[in-house]
Amino acid sequence: MHTEFLMGNEAIALGALAAGVHLVAGYPGTPSTEVLETAAKRNPGSVYVEWSINEKAAMEVAAGAAYAGARALVTMKQVGLNVASDPLMSLEYIGVKGGLVVMVADDPGPISSQTEQDTRTFAMFSKVPLFDPSSVQEAYTMIQEAFEFSEKYGTPVFFRATTRVDHGYEAIDVKDEAEYKKLPVEGFIKDSSRWVIFPRLSVVNHAKIERRNAALSDTLSDYPGNQILPGQGRKGIASHGINFTYVQEALTEEVPLLRVATPFPFPERKAVEFMEGLDEVLCVEELDPVIERALTYVCGKFGLKTRIRGKLTGDIAPSGENTIASVRAAIDAFLEKEPVAAPQSDPLPPLPVRPPVLCAGCPHRASFYAVKRAMQGQKTIFCGDIGCYTLGNAQPLDMCDTCLCMGAGLGIAQGVFHMEPDTKAFAFVGDSTFFASGITGTINAFYNQADMTLVVLDNSTTAMTGHQPHPGTGRTVMGQVVEKVRIENILKAIGLATVEIVDPLDHKLAVKTVKRVAAEPGVKAIIFRSPCVAITKPKARAKVDPERCVGCRRCIDQLGCPALILDGKKAMIDTSLCTGCTLCEQICPVGAISGGDRDAQK
């Protein structure tokens, strides 16, 4: 044992390694990414780790390992679970031999996600047991228990943490490498009555799963993570995850507390014990009212008179992230205490809005700007996708008309085209997103005769989540150098006649190419290829010659590069941000900017 200062996600990875995990697979997504990265970094050498091309692939790879009797960990964010749900729903019916833990990061707020979906609800739907830790230290121990549990009951299990646990840091006790479990892998044993899903097997297994989960409700009532903390009075509070710590911070007196670490199967006996002698229980939850519904059900089932309050009764906000302050206010109201008056403060001065923006020198800015200029005056739709380039929606670029989920821009562009054939439909997709879920959309468009320009923004990395390698990079997370999968080859193999590769930082050429390609019929593609500036660390800097600058603001108003600022009436460049991409140099009407070097950017 030794002490380390760890991020929750790092602790989860180290916990899995200590549990003797043999294989880790996942797809990057905030707030889950660091789990797999840490597993790769701290690999004792015996673990196979991969960034899969999407969550479905990861889930299936992990299932294979678990079929062979190995311990496997799959990592993803909550929306990634939607992608992985097809294999997972069936896998629950088949079961596993080695322990399989599905680590899903939920994102109340949401802070960096499309939805506020709750994996605890998904657990009920898929019948997969779920663990929900409250702290970094607990995440570390609980994931080890999750592996044991998975293996013991032959089922995949969810390990769900939310952003504040995933991205919280704590100094915790962890095992030394010598203490890690070393487990043999038995290997896959052929048995088609076990591994091949047919309706008759599903009938039998479904009944088994329901029986098992009913029994687990009782077993989990004794699980130490499901915890009653005694207190005074006839009112109690039930909570989970990070919210449990908010409750502890907010309380000034000892109120009976129930913490639910396994919301599914719900520890009913424990809940009955908790509600004994309580008139009312407030459920402090984030995302769905899972505990609240379960307690309400338990009261009905066992004829208890306890009144259950929470989101469904309007005592807790139905959506969004909770805070210590919001939890304190809810508890004070529940306990009928005088709310502490918020100190009166003077009105704040107006503060600048500071949304995230594309970095200075980001090649995506140049790509969007080229398409914008080329298509000016035409009827267009610009369908965006998930990645840094979603930020192309911001003013002044304003180049993202839709964004739904990974790869959806391709389909949406086609649907709009079929209804409005006079619209020039564009689908923008990043390189990693293209591999994850852009290929089927392209084939669909080609086969179904859509008229669409596919713009692949290829910056040779998975930038938004912190630069993970993908099939186009020629590197794996294990450090192998592998054959690159070339996007242009895929597109040509599908049958696209036009696949142009252009440097977006060559503004004139980029605009010319877009004009020409967009005018062609059918599905055609432009690959804007230029590396992400966050990994290339460019050295050149552009400068504005204040003598020549006429203060027209064209550079600032058109590009929105954060390095371009004003000095009085003239433009000025913040040299600590500028990467010398030269885009502003190319659009200044009087040639006042110079000094950049777009080749040095590569």
Add this chain to the structure above:
Amino acid sequence: MPKNENIILCGIGGQGTILASKLLAAAAMKRGMAVKTAETIGMAQRGGSVFSHIRLGEDVHAPLIAPGQADLIIAFEPAEAVRHLHMLRPGGRVVVSTRPIFPTSVLVGQSQYPVEEVIDYLKTHVEHLTMVDSEQAAKDLGSSKVLNVVLLGAAIRSGALSLKEEDILEAIHERVAERFHALNENALKYV
């Protein structure tokens, strides 16, 4: 037992708040203090408003700090200081870099940034205020990349923390490449 200490670091994605928070945590651990922190990670790191909460002491449950409970706010930018001011406890200290950073939203007229009003607000509403001229610091130190350490140094010397300069220095030596040690040391002692 010493009481808990709550620190907020706030600024703009890319300014080095995360390293500063790691240095504080490492320094506190050297003192044998329990540490919990929470960070903004993800999209906001692309030039958006970011913050770190750092909580030192045994009696801490949540990694986040409640409003009105921060002993110290280290702000890398004046508007960000004001944005987080409601978190400061009465009598708490604010260490702030006075150089404003204008987002594109202001330049293209989508939001306002009355810098003088913002600075005045800090001066009139914060009893214990340390203002750091980061532009001058960058000139004197020959680098704008160590603003985080300059601010940490100012915070330590203000006496708002129980941590000592040598704790931070040790943490720097462990976490920063050797060729930057002298620069960081100068930065730490700058204010």
